[in-house]
Structures are given as C-alpha cells and as structure tokens.
Amino acid sequence: MILRATAFVLANAATVAGAQTKGPTPQPTVYAAPTPIPQPPPTNAGPAVVPPDGLSPLLTQPSPVYPTPRRAGPTYPASPVPAPVDQQKIQSYRNDLTIQRFQLDRQGVSPDNERYREIQRQINQPGGR
Numbered sequence: 130m131i132l133r134a135t136a137f138v139l140a141n142a143a144t145v146a147g148a149q150t151k152g153p154t155p156q157p158t159v160y161a162a163p164t165p166i167p168q169p170p171p172t173n174a175g176p177a178v179v180p181p182d183g184l185s186p187l188l189t190q191p192s193p194v195y196p197t198p199r200r201a202g203p204t205y206p207a208s209p210v211p212a213p214v215d216q217q218k219i220q221s222y223r224n225d226l227t228i229q230r231f232q233l234d235r236q237g238v239s240p241d242n243e244r245y246r247e248i249q250r251q252i253n254q255p256g257g258r
Contacts, residue, residue: 226252 230248238245 223252 226248230245230252233242233245233248240246240249
C-alpha cells in the first residue's frame with residue numbers, strides 16, 4: 130500500500146509539474162533606451178589649453194610633411210644651335226620679310242624708302258640663315 134501511495138504521489142507530482150510548463154510562456158521584456166533630447170552647443174567653450182611643450186610645428190607651420198621631390202632636370206647642356214622649331218620660325222619670318230619687300234617692289238617703292246631699307250636690313254642680318 131505504501132508502494133501504491135508513493136506511485137500515486139509521484140504520478141500526481143509529474144502531472145502538476147507538466148501542467149506548469151505547458152502554460153503560456155511570458156514574453157521577454159525588451160528594454161528600449163529613450164532617445165536623448167538634443168542639446169544646443171555651448172556658447173563659449175572657454176580658452177583652449179596649450180600643452181606645456183607648445184603647439185606642434187605641424188599646426189603652426191602648415192606645409193607638406195615630406196619635402197616635395199625636385200624634378201629631374203636634363204642631364205645634358207642646352208644646345209647653342211636653334212632647335213628645328215626655332216629654325217622654322219626664323220625661316221617663316223624671313224619669308225614674310227621677302228614677301229613684304231616684293232610687294233613694295235610691285236608698288237614701285239624706291240629702295241631708298243625707310244621701310245624698304247629696314248626690311249632689307251633684317252633679311253641680310255647675319256645668323257638668320
């Protein structure tokens with residue numbers, strides 16, 4: 130009989146424990162932090178504190194941290210002879226002078242004329258050829 134009573138108590142306890150776990154489970158509590166109210170900026174932050182060693186040179190003398198590398202220049206000396214482009218310009222200028230002199234000849238201007246002599250002098254200049 131004790132055995133039956135013990136079995137009954139154990140069965141009843143299991144039923145009560147099962148009934149407690151089968152009930153509705155409570156929802157977990159979710160905490161949401163309130164949004165802080167925006168604060169206006171301070172009107173005067175006060176004087177800036179200067180470090181005892183003074184300000185960094187990077188702040189007082191803004192410049193590149195590293196010196197800019199120098200561009201590599203030509204390793205050869207400049208040529209005293211005019212370049213082909215310069216020669217073309219000189220030849221073009223001489224051709225223009227020759228055309229101007231030809232036009233003055235067609236107009237019947239005398240070689241004693243000031244403009245005619247200036248054009249002739251520039252055409253005959255040494256180093257122009």
